[in-house]
Amino acid sequence: MAKEIDALMKVRDLPAGFTAEPGSTLAFKTGDWRSMRPKLDREKCIYCGFCYIYCPDGVYQDMGKDEKWYKPDFDYCKGCGVCAHECPKDCIEMVLEEV
Amino acid sequence: MAGKPIGLEVSLAVAEAVRLCDADVVAAYPITPQTHIVEHLSELVADGKLDAAYIPVESEQSAMSSCIGSAAAGARTFTATSSQGLALMNEMLYIAPVLRTPVVMAIVNRALSAPINIWNDHSDIMSVRDAGWVAVFAENGQESLDLTVMAFRIAEDPRVSLPVSVNIDGFTLSHFIEPVVLPEPGEVAGYLPPFRPLVKLDIAKPVSIGLLGTPESYTEARKATDDVLLASKAVVSEAFADFRKHFGREYNLVETYLTEDAETILVTMGSISETAMTAVDEMRAEGVKVGVVRIRLWRPFPVEEFKAAIRPAKNLAVIDRHMVLGVPDGPVALEVKSLLYADPVRPAISNYVLGLGGRDVTRDDFKHITKRAQEPEAPGRPRFELVGVWE
Numbered sequence: 177m178a179k180e181i182d183a184l185m186k187v188r189d190l191p192a193g194f195t196a197e198p199g200s201t202l203a204f205k206t207g208d209w210r211s212m213r214p215k216l217d218r219e220k221c222i223y224c225g226f227c228y229i230y231c232p233d234g235v236y237q238d239m240g241k242d243e244k245w246y247k248p249d250f251d252y253c254k255g256c257g258v259c260a261h262e263c264p265k266d267c268i269e270m271v272l273e274e275v
Numbered sequence: 276m277a278g279k280p281i282g283l284e285v286s287l288a289v290a291e292a293v294r295l296c297d298a299d300v301v302a303a304y305p306i307t308p309q310t311h312i313v314e315h316l317s318e319l320v321a322d323g324k325l326d327a328a329y330i331p332v333e334s335e336q337s338a339m340s341s342c343i344g345s346a347a348a349g350a351r352t353f354t355a356t357s358s359q360g361l362a363l364m365n366e367m368l369y370i371a372p373v374l375r376t377p378v379v380m381a382i383v384n385r386a387l388s389a390p391i392n393i394w395n396d397h398s399d400i401m402s403v404r405d406a407g408w409v410a411v412f413a414e415n416g417q418e419s420l421d422l423t424v425m426a427f428r429i430a431e432d433p434r435v436s437l438p439v440s441v442n443i444d445g446f447t448l449s450h451f452i453e454p455v456v457l458p459e460p461g462e463v464a465g466y467l468p469p470f471r472p473l474v475k476l477d478i479a480k481p482v483s484i485g486l487l488g489t490p491e492s493y494t495e496a497r498k499a500t501d502d503v504l505l506a507s508k509a510v511v512s513e514a515f516a517d518f519r520k521h522f523g524r525e526y527n528l529v530e531t532y533l534t535e536d537a538e539t540i541l542v543t544m545g546s547i548s549e550t551a552m553t554a555v556d557e558m559r560a561e562g563v564k565v566g567v568v569r570i571r572l573w574r575p576f577p578v579e580e581f582k583a584a585i586r587p588a589k590n591l592a593v594i595d596r597h598m599v600l601g602v603p604d605g606p607v608a609l610e611v612k613s614l615l616y617a618d619p620v621r622p623a624i625s626n627y628v629l630g631l632g633g634r635d636v637t638r639d640d641f642k643h644i645t646k647r648a649q650e651p652e653a654p655g656r657p658r659f660e661l662v663g664v665w666e
C-alpha cells in the first residue's frame with residue numbers, strides 16, 4: 177500500500193481544478209532525459225532560425241543580430257534530434273551525451 | 276408564474292432554454308438527432324436574439340475542447356451531441372470534471388455503431404458514465420427544457436463547478452412537438468445567478484490549467500473530483516427545490532409512481548417511463564400491485580433516495596436501454612445490484628434490456644416484464660432478458 181509520504185499533497189489541500197502557478201514547468205528540468213545532444217558548427221550556420229522554430233521544447237534562444245546564432249538550453253533539451261534533422265545546412269550533429 | 280403552454284419541438288425548447296439562460300458560448304458540431312438544438316441556437320445567435328459566440332468546430336473533440344477552454348475563461352458554455360459525436364469527445368469528457376469546468380451539454384441519446392443506427396437508446400451516455408459528469412435524464416419536453424435551465428445552475432454552483440449532461444431521448448423526445456411552458460427571461464435571471472467561475476483563466480491572476488499528475492498526485496486529483504461529484508447531490512436537490520419555488524414544477528432525484536403498496540417495481544430512466552406508467556395504470560385496473568421508480572439523477576447516483584424509493588418492493592425489474600457485451604446485465608442493473616448486495620433484506624432483482632437502436636417500447640413490454648419479475652426465482656434460469664430479441 178502507498179504510504180502517505182508517496183503522495184505530493186493531501187486531497188483536501190489540492191487546489192480546485194488541479195491548477196498550479198504559471199510557468200511551473202520551468203522547475204521541471206527535462207534535460208536529464210537526453211541520451212544525445214545537439215552539437216552546433218557555428219561556421220556553417222546561416223542564422224536561418226529553423227532550429228529555433230522547429231525545436232518542440234523551445235530550447236533555442238536567439239542570441240541576436242550581432243552574435244547571429246541560436247543557443248540551446250541544456251536544462252530542457254531532450255535530445256530528440258529534430259533540430260539536427262531540420263537544419264538546412266547540416267550544421268547540427270547529434271553526439272552521445274557523456275555523463 | 277405559470278405561463279401558457281405552447282406547442283414546440285423539444286429540440287427547439289432546449290435551445291430556447293439556453294437562450295433564456297443567456298449562454299455566452301456555444302461550440303458544437305452537428306450530428307443526428309441532436310442537430311436541431313444547435314441549428315436553432317446558431318439562428319438565435321445570427322438573428323441577434325442570443326448574444327453569444329457560436330463556434331462551428333470541425334469535430335466533437337474540438338467542440339468539447341473549446342467548451343472546456345470557454346468555461347475556464349468564465350463564459351457560460353453549452354454544447355450538444357449524440358452517439359458517435361459523444362464517443363469522439365471521449366478523451367475531453369474525462370478532462371472537464373477534474374479541471375472543474377462547468378460545461379452544460381445536451382446529450383440527445385442515440386445508439387452507438389455498429390451497425391450504424393441513428394435511433395434512440397442509452398448506449399452513448401452509458402459508455403461515458405464514469406467520466407465524472409453530473410448526469411440527469413429527462414422524461415418529456417418540459418423536463419428537457421427545465422433540466423437544461425437547472426443544469427446551468429448546478430454546473431456553475433461553486434460547490435460543484437462540474438460539467439452537467441442533460442440526457443434527452445433521441446427522436447422520441449427531441450423531434451416531437453410537445454406542450455411546453457417557456458419561462459420569462461426575467462424569471463430565469465432570478466433563478467440563475469451570474470456565472471462566477473471557481474477556476475478561471477485570468478490575465479491578472481494567471482494559473483496553469485491541465486497539468487501533469489504524476490504517480491504522487493494522480494490518485495489524489497481523482498479522489499478530489501469524486502468527492503465533489505458525490506457532494507454535488509445536495510446541490511442538485513437544492514437546485515430542484517428552488518426551481519419549484521420559482522417555476523412551480525416539482526423535481527426529485529428519484530421519482531415514484533404508485534409504489535406505496537407495490538410488490539413489483541419497474542426501474543426506468545428517460546422517456547419510456549411515461550409508457551411504463553400508462554402500463555402500470557392498466558395493470559393496476561386488473562389488480563396487479565406494480566409501480567414505477569424513475570431515476571432522474573444518474574450521476575452522482577442517489578443511493579439513499581433510490582433505496583428509500585424501492586423499499587416496499589419484493590421484486591425489482593430493472594430496465595436498461597443499453598446492452599453490455601461480455602457480461603449479463605445492463606449498466607443500471609449492475610449498479611442497482613452492487614448497491615443492494617450488502618443489504619440484509621433486498622428484493623429479487625431481474626434485468627430487462629429493451630428499446631435498443633430505436634426499437635419501440637410498448638405497454639405490452641412492461642406487462643410482460645412485470646409478469647416475469649413476479650415469477651419465483653427458478654434455478655438455472657437467469658433473471659435477465661433481452662426483451663423481444665428474435666433468435
Ligand code: SF4
Pocket residue numbers: 213214230231232233234235236248252253254255256257258259260
Ligand atoms: S535536440 Fe530536440 S530538444 Fe534538443 S534542441 Fe534539438 S530540437 Fe530541441
Ligand code: SF4
Pocket residue numbers: 216220221222223224225226227228246262263264265266267268
Ligand atoms: S537551423 Fe542550422 S543554419 Fe539555421 S540557425 Fe539553426 S543551426 Fe543555423
